[in-house]
Amino acid sequence: MTHELFLLAKYGFALMAHYSGADSLYRWLCGPSLAVLMYHRLRDEYDPAPLSTSPSTFARHVQWLRGKRWLVSLEDGRVHLSTHRRGPRYAITLDDGYKDNLNILAMSPPPPATLYVVTSLIGGTLLWYYRLAHAIQNAGNPVIDLAFLGMDRVDVTNAATHPQLLQRLADRIKSLPPREVESAVDRIFEMAAPTEPLPGAGEMLGWDGISELQTHGIEIGAHTHTHPLLSQTDDAHAREEITVSTSVLRQGLGRRPRHFAYPNGRAQDFGQREVELLRAAGYVTAVTTVERLNRANTDPYRIGRINAFDARFRAPGGGLSKALFFSETSGLLGWLRQWRQ
Numbered sequence: 361m362t363h364e365l366f367l368l369a370k371y372g373f374a375l376m377a378h379y380s381g382a383d384s385l386y387r388w389l390c391g392p393s394l395a396v397l398m399y400h401r402l403r404d405e406y407d408p409a410p411l412s413t414s415p416s417t418f419a420r421h422v423q424w425l426r427g428k429r430w431l432v433s434l435e436d437g438r439v440h441l442s443t444h445r446r447g448p449r450y451a452i453t454l455d456d457g458y459k460d461n462l463n464i465l466a467m468s469p470p471p472p473a474t475l476y477v478v479t480s481l482i483g484g485t486l487l488w489y490y491r492l493a494h495a496i497q498n499a500g501n502p503v504i505d506l507a508f509l510g511m512d513r514v515d516v517t518n519a520a521t522h523p524q525l526l527q528r529l530a531d532r533i534k535s536l537p538p539r540e541v542e543s544a545v546d547r548i549f550e551m552a553a554p555t556e557p558l559p560g561a562g563e564m565l566g567w568d569g570i571s572e573l574q575t576h577g578i579e580i581g582a583h584t585h586t587h588p589l590l591s592q593t594d595d596a597h598a599r600e601e602i603t604v605s606t607s608v609l610r611q612g613l614g615r616r617p618r619h620f621a622y623p624n625g626r627a628q629d630f631g632q633r634e635v636e637l638l639r640a641a642g643y644v645t646a647v648t649t650v651e652r653l654n655r656a657n658t659d660p661y662r663i664g665r666i667n668a669f670d671a672r673f674r675a676p677g678g679g680l681s682k683a684l685f686f687s688e689t690s691g692l693l694g695w696l697r698q699w700r701q
């Protein structure tokens with residue numbers, strides 16, 4: 361089945377499921393659930409990675425959930441799972457601490473949300489991924505030699521190949537020892553010699569922005585100090601990432617953070633060691649990037665999330681689809697994906 365045909369079939373199925381009531385019946389039969397939506401950047405600009413959602417799309421998601429009275433804070437979502445009341449709840453999470461997250465304050469009142477901050481980036485420069493993307497997309501040199509990463513020389517003049525190249529490069533860089541990541545990205549940046557300057561320090565939230573969000577009810581959580589893949593750090597480094605980010609937030613905000621997000625967040629990016637460290641540091645939840653709905657038996661330190669990037673819930677024609685949004689996040693479309701794989 362071609363990709364286009366699959367998208368059409370999925371959309372048709374979503375429409376049927378949503379408007380026939382099958383989706384609601386499915387939710388009711390499955391008991392309480394908590395869908396944790398994962399956002400990164402709230403902006404209109406093109407993003408080569410599925411990490412941006414336009415503020416207007418975000419506002420629609422919030423509006424749909426408010427219409428159903430299903431939108432809660434992460435804490436209230438956990439309470440919901442522990443009761444025996446049927447039906448779904450949704451929580452909103454935002455990762456890394458981008459300044460564009462302040463767009464959430466344009467909504468009145470702002471929705472409940474949890475923001476996970478990388479403490480070394482507060483008021484600083486972008487995470488390495490966006491520096492890498494900037495270098496490739498604005499490369500002044502036509503060819504980059506990736507031999508130092510065990511890869512080939514690559515031609516970066518064709519923009520159509522950039523998303524795939526970025527994916528390959530990001531995967532390779534993530535496999536490096538955490539302390540070598542920054543220098544590898546610096547090296548690629550130098551080789552690419554981008555013709556445009558890197559967007560400056562204004563891209564990440566500073567303390568004023570973080571405090572403003574907290575004042576408006578946004579819960580501030582931790583996302584380590586430097587965003588390494590924790591499973592690839594040694595014991596001392598893993599402990600340091602958690603304790604430093606905890607104390608930086610505690611000092612900056614006057615309260616101890618209670619919620620944590622694992623960098624990269626796939627099942628292989630963290631383990632029992634991290635769970636124990638978080639528990640000892642007073643955290644009550646930790647979210648992953650593993651795509652799944654949370655149920656009563658979900659481990660609070662292994663909460664699944666659903667990536668709500670902009671294109672995710674769009675119909676084949678390009679418009680935002682409420683039917684896709686609800687049936688993609690009810691679990692009902694999961695079987696279709698599994699069947700296709």
Ligand SMILES: [Zn+2]
Pocket residue numbers: 455456583587623624
């Ligand atoms: Zn992150």
